[in-house]
Amino acid sequence: MDTKHRSIDGYVDALPEPGSHWGTATFDLIHSPADIDGTAPDTPDTIYACTTHDPALTRALLSDIHTGDLLRVTGTLTPPNNPDQPARFTVTGLEVIESTPLAAAYELVLERWGHYVSVFDADCDEVAVFTVDGTWVGEAANPDTIQDLIDAHEDGDSRR
Numbered sequence: 183m184d185t186k187h188r189s190i191d192g193y194v195d196a197l198p199e200p201g202s203h204w205g206t207a208t209f210d211l212i213h214s215p216a217d218i219d220g221t222a223p224d225t226p227d228t229i230y231a232c233t234t235h236d237p238a239l240t241r242a243l244l245s246d247i248h249t250g251d252l253l254r255v256t257g258t259l260t261p262p263n264n265p266d267q268p269a270r271f272t273v274t275g276l277e278v279i280e281s282t283p284l285a286a287a288y289e290l291v292l293e294r295w296g297h298y299v300s301v302f303d304a305d306c307d308e309v310a311v312f313t314v315d316g317t318w319v320g321e322a323a324n325p326d327t328i329q330d331l332i333d334a335h336e337d338g339d340s341r342r
Contacts, residue, residue, distance in 0.1 A: 189256045190230065190271065191279065198243040205237035207244055211255060211271065230259075234273040242276060250282035298332050300325075311335075 190213050198209035211230045232255060234240055247253070256275030262268060291302040298319060301310040311319040311331055319335045322328045 184261055186259045187257070188259045188271075189254055189275075190259075191252065191254045192228075192230065194247055194249055194251045194253060195229070197249055198247055200244065201233060201235075201240070203235075205240050206233060206235050207240040208233050209243060209247070210268070211253065229268040230271040231268045232257075232271045232273050234276075236274065239273060239276050247278070248282050251278055252280040253277065254279055295328065295332060298335075300328050 190211065192211035192213035195210040195212050198207045200206070201208050209232050211232050213228045213230060234243065234257075254277040255271060255273045256277075257271055257273040260270040260272070262270065290304075293300050293302065294314070295311075297314055299312050299314055300322070301312070302325070303310075307324045309322040309325055309328055311322060311328060313319060320331050322331045
C-alpha cells in the first residue's frame, strides 16, 4: 500500500464524530489548492476522510473543533482503494490555524419550554418543537406560534 507522511491544511466539513473504537474520532477535511492559477482554474477541492487513534487528539476534536475551522493535520495519507472514495488520512498531529467564529458555528439555537424544546434555525422561519425526551411535537410556522403548538399537543390535537 502506498502511504505517505504529510501535513495538510483544510477546513472541517462537519463536526468530528467518535470513531468505532474507544479513543478514536473521524472527520472530513476539505483541502483547497493553494496556487490556483490560469493553467488549472477548475482544480477541485480534495476531501480527506480523517481518523485519529490518539485519545488526546480525539478529545480535542470532539470538544474543541467546529465546522469550518481551518486545521493543519499531520499524519499518514493512504490513497483510496476506489477512485470514487476520498483518500484516507490517519492524523497524528493537529494544529488549529483559524477558528470559526462561534456565531457561524452554531446556527441552531435550542430553547426549553418546560417539558418541550424548540429548535431555532437562523435560515428559516419555522421552528421545530420536541418534548425533552425527543418525541416530535411539530413545526411552528414562526416563533409566535410555538405556544399554540404546545397547547395543541397537550390537548391531544394531532393537527400539527
